[in-house]
Amino acid sequence: MSSPAPASSIIDINLDSLTQLDEVYRYRLLVEAVQDYAIYLLDPDGYVRTWNLGAQRFKGYAPSEIIGKHFSCFYTEEDRAAGLPARALDVAAREGRFESEGWRVRKDGTRFWTSAVIDAIRNTHGTLIGFAKITRDITGQKQAAEELQLARESLHQAQKMEAIGRLTGGVAHDFNNLLTVIRGAAEMLRNTNLPAAKRMRYVDAIAKTADRAAHLTKQLLAYARQQPLHPTTFEVGRCIECMKELFRATTGSSIELLYSLPARPCYVCADANQLETALLNIVINARDAMPDGGRLTIDVSTVKFLPATDHDPATPGEHVAIRVTDTGTGMPADVRDRIFEPFYTTKPPGRGTGLGLSQVIGFVTQSGGRVDVSSDEGAGTSFTLYLPLAEPAGYEDLISSGTDDLSWLKPVQYRILVVEDNKDVGEIVSSMLNDMGQRSTLVNSGGAALDALQNEGGAFDLVLTDIVMPEMSGLELARTIKTRWPKVKVMLATGCNPALSRADAGSFDLLHKPYSKEALVQVIESLKTRQA
Numbered sequence: 001m002s003s004p005a006p007a008s009s010i011i012d013i014n015l016d017s018l019t020q021l022d023e024v025y026r027y028r029l030l031v032e033a034v035q036d037y038a039i040y041l042l043d044p045d046g047y048v049r050t051w052n053l054g055a056q057r058f059k060g061y062a063p064s065e066i067i068g069k070h071f072s073c074f075y076t077e078e079d080r081a082a083g084l085p086a087r088a089l090d091v092a093a094r095e096g097r098f099e100s101e102g103w104r105v106r107k108d109g110t111r112f113w114t115s116a117v118i119d120a121i122r123n124t125h126g127t128l129i130g131f132a133k134i135t136r137d138i139t140g141q142k143q144a145a146e147e148l149q150l151a152r153e154s155l156h157q158a159q160k161m162e163a164i165g166r167l168t169g170g171v172a173h174d175f176n177n178l179l180t181v182i183r184g185a186a187e188m189l190r191n192t193n194l195p196a197a198k199r200m201r202y203v204d205a206i207a208k209t210a211d212r213a214a215h216l217t218k219q220l221l222a223y224a225r226q227q228p229l230h231p232t233t234f235e236v237g238r239c240i241e242c243m244k245e246l247f248r249a250t251t252g253s254s255i256e257l258l259y260s261l262p263a264r265p266c267y268v269c270a271d272a273n274q275l276e277t278a279l280l281n282i283v284i285n286a287r288d289a290m291p292d293g294g295r296l297t298i299d300v301s302t303v304k305f306l307p308a309t310d311h312d313p314a315t316p317g318e319h320v321a322i323r324v325t326d327t328g329t330g331m332p333a334d335v336r337d338r339i340f341e342p343f344y345t346t347k348p349p350g351r352g353t354g355l356g357l358s359q360v361i362g363f364v365t366q367s368g369g370r371v372d373v374s375s376d377e378g379a380g381t382s383f384t385l386y387l388p389l390a391e392p393a394g395y396e397d398l399i400s401s402g403t404d405d406l407s408w409l410k411p412v413q414y415r416i417l418v419v420e421d422n423k424d425v426g427e428i429v430s431s432m433l434n435d436m437g438q439r440s441t442l443v444n445s446g447g448a449a450l451d452a453l454q455n456e457g458g459a460f461d462l463v464l465t466d467i468v469m470p471e472m473s474g475l476e477l478a479r480t481i482k483t484r485w486p487k488v489k490v491m492l493a494t495g496c497n498p499a500l501s502r503a504d505a506g507s508f509d510l511l512h513k514p515y516s517k518e519a520l521v522q523v524i525e526s527l528k529t530r531q532a
């Protein structure tokens with residue numbers, strides 16, 4: 001306690017003890033008159049030596065009741081047990097000052113929230129002669145801050161509920177429309193007397209509608225950042241070069257298109273198809289915002305860090321910035337705040353579903369990037385997609401060879417065990433595989449799959465299993481097969497929920513529902529290359 005005193009806490013008079021302070025009458029008057037602050041002196045051991053009106057007012061003790069008592073009686077029992085009063089004096093003695101906020105206790109036992117400062121007082125020789133303590137009751141301020149926080153949280157919750165309501169409503173509405181088409185076409189197909197051409201039309205309608213439904217779920221999964229991404233390393237400038245024609249066709253002749261692409265190639269590692277979809281979504285929006293024509297500028301550059309936004313701080317790291325700027329209507333602040341919400345649209349019914357920008361934000365965020373938007377009513381809009389800059393991988397733009405030619409399938413017939421608890425889905429996959437010349441066996445649970453494998457001595461080339469099933473999950477089944485029949489390939493099929501992330505699937509291949517013929521062809525192709 002006899003360490004050198006910080007200059008600020010030295011009273012420049014020659015005092016040996018606190019009792020001499022009685023002589024400083026003017027100060028005493030001042031301190032005693034203050035009502036909103038408890039101002040009092042403690043001796044070096046923490047015993048109360050003076051008491052003012054403010055202290056009496058909100059701590060409840062008369063001077064005669066408190067002078068000579070230890071100041072720890074103002075602390076809560078928990079704080080006393082934790083040694084807080086002694087620590088406060090220790091810090092003040094060592095560092096000259098101790099500041100804190102916390103609960104204190106009045107004479108009547110009630111608690112109040114305080115902001116307190118303890119200053120060490122030393123004489124000119126540097127000897128500690130006591131402490132000055134100033135305490136303020138800030139319970140009201142704390143309550144007001146808490147209430148404000150609560151109000152903010154409930155507003156946020158209400159906005160969230162509204163967005164969820166719109167999302168569920170939107171999904172239900174869109175899917176109902178699609179289901180109506182499928183249902184109607186199926187009803188019509190019941191009629192056995194239909195001419196073949198009409199039959200085909202209904203079948204096409206069902207297939208097309210299922211594709212639209214799959215597109216819808218894809219956008220929703222994109223928004224939920226749960227879509228399966230297939231990242232490759234590619235050059236952004238080239239990607240945009242390839243899209244120029246599409247942009248031209250989309251925007252029409254009344255919109256002038258300008259490009260500013262970097263001289264040096266800049267690479268990103270992302271899903272190229274999703275980036276194209278995102279850019280197209282932005283360009284379509286820009287076109288819609290310029291009904292009387294205008295100018296659309298796409299420029300690509302690299303930045304050393306992500307600039308700060310309302311929600312995010314500036315973040316270091318090199319990024320490729322793709323900026324799409326239009327000279328259209330722009331947006332008022334209340335629209336701009338909501339554009340990324342799924343199903344939020346200002347377009348008339350039938351013109352927009354409100355999912356375009358949901359895909360954009362979902363894809364970019366899932367790819368480790370960020371989207372910035374700046375827009376003012378009547379002054380155009382600018383969207384910037386930031387994607388992390390990548391090193392060129394040397395095998396950029398690998399394009400998988402999609403093929404409709406199934407002839408190579410014919411000579412090889414694989415035995416495929418389909419495990420699917422949904423009867424309709426199982427039957428359709430199984431018959432699609434059989435139509436492709438494969439031999440499929442359908443079972444409806446993990447247990448039944450293990451029985452089939454046991455009975456056949458593991459003589460299957462592939463087990464294609466659903467992930468989410470009652471009793472035994474597809475993942476459990478896959479692991480058991482890997483141990484017992486390591487030669488059997490297992491593929492996990494998923495309708496995309498959080499349980500099916502890449503990490504969870506481990507070393508097993510994932511196939512995403514709804515199954516398309518092309519996907520099944522690829523499954524069989526993978527068996528072929530495996531055995532080659």
Ligand SMILES: Nc1ncnc2c1ncn2[C@@H]1O[C@H](COP(=O)(O)OP(=O)(O)OP(=O)(O)O)[C@@H](O)[C@H]1O
Binds near residue numbers: 356358
């Ligand atoms: N460039 C822009 N200029 C002005 N408003 C825009 C622009 N881009 C988006 N918006 C506003 O954001 C809303 C949401 O856009 P989003 O792309 O998500 O849905 P949409 O275009 O309405 O429908 P969808 O893209 O599903 O067909 C639009 O309805 C529009 O009000």
Ligand SMILES: [Mg+2]
Binds near residue numbers: 281284356357
């Ligand atoms: Mg749109």
